[in-house]
Amino acid sequence: MALFAAAASAQQYKWTDKDGKVRYGDVPPPGVTTTKLKAPSPPPAAAPDTKKSAPKTKEPEKQAMTEEQLQIKRENCARAQESLRTLQSGLRISRIDSKGERYYLDDGQIAQETAKARQAVGQWCS
Secondary structure, eight states, X not given: OHHHHHHHTSOOEEEEXXXXXXXXXXXXXXXXXXXXXXXXXXXXXOOOSOSSOOOOOOOXXXXXXXXXXXXXXXXXXXXXXXXXXXXXXXXXXXXXXXXXXXXXXXXXXXXXXXXHHHHHHXXXXX
């Protein structure tokens, strides 16, 4: 039983093999880029045998975003707002195509980009 518990708690890795297939395991082959996976959570402790149990409260930490997630959301919001302001500025907007050549957006393209920017602002800034 102790050996099973030790094996279950071993660090797990994710990597892509030479054929492009995603693989998982506790010992990755040498020379590949790996991602450490989160260890499985332990099974919940057995509840005491009582007819009345204390009401369960949701932990606010689990529901709240982490500080890192909040920072990412703030940065994405700022980028989305800046993009929207640029599109609404009335200035000529240019992009670079796959050949490396500059082209200017016409009014229809600017309207489409503005709609996308408004969606992004709604998503990241709410």
